[in-house]
Amino acid sequence: MKDLSGARTGFARAGTPMKHHFDQPPEGFRILPGRLDRPAQEALLADIRAVVEAAPPYRPQMPRTGKPFSVRMTNCGALGWVSDRAGYRYQSVHPETGRPWPPMPQALMDLWRAVADFPHPPEACLVNLYDADAKLGLHRDEDEDEFAAPVVSVSLGDTCLFRLGGLARADRTRSLRLSSGDIVVLGGAARLAYHGVDRIYPGTSTLLPGGGRINLTLRRVTPAP
Numbered sequence: 001m002k003d004l005s006g007a008r009t010g011f012a013r014a015g016t017p018m019k020h021h022f023d024q025p026p027e028g029f030r031i032l033p034g035r036l037d038r039p040a041q042e043a044l045l046a047d048i049r050a051v052v053e054a055a056p057p058y059r060p061q062m063p064r065t066g067k068p069f070s071v072r073m074t075n076c077g078a079l080g081w082v083s084d085r086a087g088y089r090y091q092s093v094h095p096e097t098g099r100p101w102p103p104m105p106q107a108l109m110d111l112w113r114a115v116a117d118f119p120h121p122p123e124a125c126l127v128n129l130y131d132a133d134a135k136l137g138l139h140r141d142e143d144e145d146e147f148a149a150p151v152v153s154v155s156l157g158d159t160c161l162f163r164l165g166g167l168a169r170a171d172r173t174r175s176l177r178l179s180s181g182d183i184v185v186l187g188g189a190a191r192l193a194y195h196g197v198d199r200i201y202p203g204t205s206t207l208l209p210g211g212g213r214i215n216l217t218l219r220r221v222t223p224a225p
C-alpha cells in the first residue's frame with residue numbers, strides 16, 4: 001500500500017473547508033503557458049521523431065478488460081509505462097519489440113532540471129499520441145514509487161481540453177485548454193490529483209503536419225537515493 005497520507009492531508013487543507021477555496025486547484029499544480037517557444041517545440045519534436053523511430057507507438061490495453069486505449073503510446077528513458085491485461089506497470093523494454101526504450105533526450109533532462117524542483121533526474125518519459133478523436137479518462141499517476149517528485153507534462157501540437165480534479169475521483173473538476181509549448185507540473189498535493197484529457201481541438205496548431213497532439217510526461221519512478 002502506498003503512503004498517500006501526506007498528499008491527502010495537503011489537499012484537505014487546501015481544498016475542502018471553505019467555499020471560496022474550493023475552486024482553487026490543488027497546491028502544487030502549476031501551468032507554464034508557452035514555456036517552450038516554437039523553435040524549442042520543433043527541436044523537441046525532432047527528438048521525439050527519433051524516439052518513435054526506435055520505439056514504435058503501440059496501442060495499450062486496459063487491465064482486465066483488454067479494451068484498447070484511444071491514445072497510442074511509446075516511451076523513452078530507462079523505464080517506460082505500459083498497460084495490458086496484466087495491469088499497469090513500468091518496464092525497461094518495449095512490449096512489442098522487446099528492445100530497451102531509447103534514451104531520454106537531453107532537452108527533456110534539461111527541462112526537468114529547470115522546472116521540476118527535484119534533485120534527481122526523471123527515469124521515464126511517456127509519449128502519448130492523440131489523434132483528433134483520442135481521449136484519456138480521469139485517472140491519477142500512481143504507478144510510481146516516488147511521489148515526492150512531480151510529474152512534468154509537455155504539450156505539443158493541437159490544443160486539448162484538460163480536466164483537473166482533486167485527490168478523490170468524486171471531487172469537483174475544472175477544465176483548461178493546453179496548447180503547444182505549455183507545460184504542466186503536478187507536484188505537492190497535486191501530484192496525486194485526478195486528471196484526464198477530454199478532447200482534442202483539430203487544426204489548432206501547425207506544429208504536427210498531420211495534426212493531432214503529443215504529450216510527454218516525465219516521471220521519477222524509483223525512490224530517489
Ligand SMILES: O=C(O)CCC(=O)C(=O)O
Pocket residue numbers: 126128136141153162195196197215217
Ligand atoms: O496528455 C496529457 O496532457 C495528460 C497525459 C496523462 O495524464 C498521462 O499520460 O498520464
Ligand SMILES: [Fe+2]
Pocket residue numbers: 139140141195
Ligand atoms: Fe496522467
